Amino acid sequence: MTGALLTVAGLGKRFGGFIALSDVDLTVGAGERLGLIGPNGSGKSTMVNCLCGTLRNDTGNVTFGGHALDGLAAHRRTRLGIARSFQLPRPFPTLTLADNVRVPILYAADVKAGRVAVDPRRRCEELLNMVGLLDKADRKPADLTQIEMRKLELARAMASEPRLLIADEVMAGLSHREVDDILALLMTLNGQGIAIVMIEHIMRAVLAFSQRLVVLVAGRKIADGDPQEVVRQPDVVAAYLGS
Amino acid sequence: MGNIRFGLLALVAAAVTFAAARAIGNPYVFFAGYVVLQYVVLATAWNILGGYTGYVNFGTAAFFAMGAYTTVVLHKTVPVLPLPAMMLAGGAISALIGLGMGYLTLRLRGTFFSIATLAMAVVAQTLITNWNFVGGSRGAYIVRPRLSPIFPGDYIQYLFVIMLLLSVLAVVVARAIQHSRLGYGFAAIRDDEPAAEASGVPTLRLKLIATALSGGLMGMAGAPLPYYVTYLDPASGFSLSYAVNTIAMPLIGGTATWLGPLIGAVLLGTLQQVATVTISSALSLLLVGLLLVGFVIAAPKGIVGWFQR
Numbered sequence: 098m099t100g101a102l103l104t105v106a107g108l109g110k111r112f113g114g115f116i117a118l119s120d121v122d123l124t125v126g127a128g129e130r131l132g133l134i135g136p137n138g139s140g141k142s143t144m145v146n147c148l149c150g151t152l153r154n155d156t157g158n159v160t161f162g163g164h165a166l167d168g169l170a171a172h173r174r175t176r177l178g179i180a181r182s183f184q185l186p187r188p189f190p191t192l193t194l195a196d197n198v199r200v201p202i203l204y205a206a207d208v209k210a211g212r213v214a215v216d217p218r219r220r221c222e223e224l225l226n227m228v229g230l231l232d233k234a235d236r237k238p239a240d241l242t243q244i245e246m247r248k249l250e251l252a253r254a255m256a257s258e259p260r261l262l263i264a265d266e267v268m269a270g271l272s273h274r275e276v277d278d279i280l281a282l283l284m285t286l287n288g289q290g291i292a293i294v295m296i297e298h299i300m301r302a303v304l305a306f307s308q309r310l311v312v313l314v315a316g317r318k319i320a321d322g323d324p325q326e327v328v329r330q331p332d333v334v335a336a337y338l339g340s
Numbered sequence: 341m342g343n344i345r346f347g348l349l350a351l352v353a354a355a356v357t358f359a360a361a362r363a364i365g366n367p368y369v370f371f372a373g374y375v376v377l378q379y380v381v382l383a384t385a386w387n388i389l390g391g392y393t394g395y396v397n398f399g400t401a402a403f404f405a406m407g408a409y410t411t412v413v414l415h416k417t418v419p420v421l422p423l424p425a426m427m428l429a430g431g432a433i434s435a436l437i438g439l440g441m442g443y444l445t446l447r448l449r450g451t452f453f454s455i456a457t458l459a460m461a462v463v464a465q466t467l468i469t470n471w472n473f474v475g476g477s478r479g480a481y482i483v484r485p486r487l488s489p490i491f492p493g494d495y496i497q498y499l500f501v502i503m504l505l506l507s508v509l510a511v512v513v514a515r516a517i518q519h520s521r522l523g524y525g526f527a528a529i530r531d532d533e534p535a536a537e538a539s540g541v542p543t544l545r546l547k548l549i550a551t552a553l554s555g556g557l558m559g560m561a562g563a564p565l566p567y568y569v570t571y572l573d574p575a576s577g578f579s580l581s582y583a584v585n586t587i588a589m590p591l592i593g594g595t596a597t598w599l600g601p602l603i604g605a606v607l608l609g610t611l612q613q614v615a616t617v618t619i620s621s622a623l624s625l626l627l628v629g630l631l632l633v634g635f636v637i638a639a640p641k642g643i644v645g646w647f648q649r
Contacts, residue, residue: 151534171537181538189531191596192524200528203521207541257540291479 102127117143118316122218124129132307133296136338140316141296149181175205180259186246194209195234198256205265210258224252243255244275261292268299343516350508358464370500376609377503378561383601384510385557391595393550394530399457400586402464403434403555405577407562412474425562434559437553442551465578479573481565489594517600588628592635592640
């Protein structure tokens with residue numbers, strides 16, 4: 098790990114009387130591959146939403162690349178370099194694939210300080226080509242299959258030129274081959290120096306991908322460490338299989 | 341085509357329109373044409389917020405009437421002010437109202453936002469009705485000058501030209517937005533607001549730009565109204581038919597592009613004027629209703645959408 102890119106300290110979030118997250122600490126290093134697992138309702142997506150600014154955390158601090166993120170709107174965080182894919186793909190349905198990717202190029206990649214503005218059209222093509230959707234650049238998202246939709250989601254996230262990508266269940270519902278496909282894609286992105294937090298239920302993928310594994314149960318972090326060791330930890334096993 | 345070339349072309353089209361109207365030689369053409377052009381501006385302005393950004397505004401009449409009442413106030417206080425200056429003032433007032441309304445209501449989505457705009461129109465009408473200086477519910481009389489101040493001809497020709505130029509401005513602005521970074525941001529907001537925000541789009545700021553721009557253009561369209569009608573009362577200035585027509589025109593023409601509201605306004609506006617003269621003025625609203633139902637069933641994406649299939 099080469100210094101912390103993302104630091105989360107004492108993160109807490111409640112919805113009325115329900116405690117979704119409680120005192121979660123987490124660090125992600127630059128270029129790191131982190132797996133985040135936990136049973137349904139354990140607070141994974143709430144955490145993503147707190148990190149990305151969709152929700153406001155009640156307690157705790159989030160620091161990203163030296164910037165305190167507290168109270169920052171979601172679009173500002175995207176511009177700082179946090180990108181996310183949504184658990185259920187949320188493309189812009191009336192825009193073509195090329196224009197879907199163009200929005201973050203225009204609004205996030207271009208405004209970042211010190212980044213030479215690239216030709217948006219060429220960058221669109223590059224990104225769509227990377228995920229294998231270049232031949233459908235002029236189509237609408239409605240024409241895509243499930244896996245293509247996930248790939249578009251990833252391409253759009255990458256278009257903002259992030260330093261951290263939070264992939265929220267990008268593989269859910271995909272076939273074995275398709276999971277490998279997305280896995281290879283994420284590895285390529287990581288190879289470009291982007292830190293990736295993978296939230297996933299498919300253990301085969303998480304274990305193959307992660308350098309470090311974090312487990313959330315009922316809003317608390319119960320494990321953080323080497324994936325192979327974490328999955329053998331008794332309380333992690335208990336959370337998944339019952340004790 | 342670049343924006344400047346398109347603008348010049350639009351000006352040429354406007355000049356041809358004016359020449360044609362003068363060639364007909366009947367002053368009624370200007371009276372009827374003014375209303376059609378006014379709807380071109382209103383429909384185009386509405387579409388910036390409603391079509392591009394996806395927020396359906398039922399408060400058109402409020403923005404429009406606030407522009408008109410700004411003129412009434414200025415006419416009483418600084419009567420020497422030329423009409424274009426009054427239009428800028430009316431536009432500024434309505435843009436400010438748009439900004440304020442946007443700030444208060446843009447956290448509402450869908451129908452809730454629409455109802456809030458409708459309520460805003462009722463509040464604005466109530467305020468004007470109780471403001472004696474602009475005539476309250478009695479209304480205000482404005483004496484229309486007889487002759488155009490800048491070229492030989494009736495004042496109505498002047499009003500026609502002013503509205504023609506404003507239409508050109510509105511359409512050029514709408515077209516420029518559609519192909520710009522701003523247009524992509526608006527479309528992203530319309531399609532999926534959380535996803536837009538996650539893509540770096542500052543959604544609140546863009547929505548405020550849309551409400552201010554849309555409201556401002558509506559206010560400018562309303563500013564010459566007192567000179568056109570010569571008698572303005574709250575019931576007619578805030579008439580719901582402005583809101584209904586202004587929504588119907590982009591829907592019939594197609595909301596996704598700048599061309600849709602233009603086609604819808606020219607088509608529906610002209611049809612209404614013809615119906616008013618040949619049959620009855622009450623029928624023109626019925627026409628809107630029937631056409632809307634027809635289009636929602638047969639061509640939900642409007643005329644432009646129909647041709648793009």
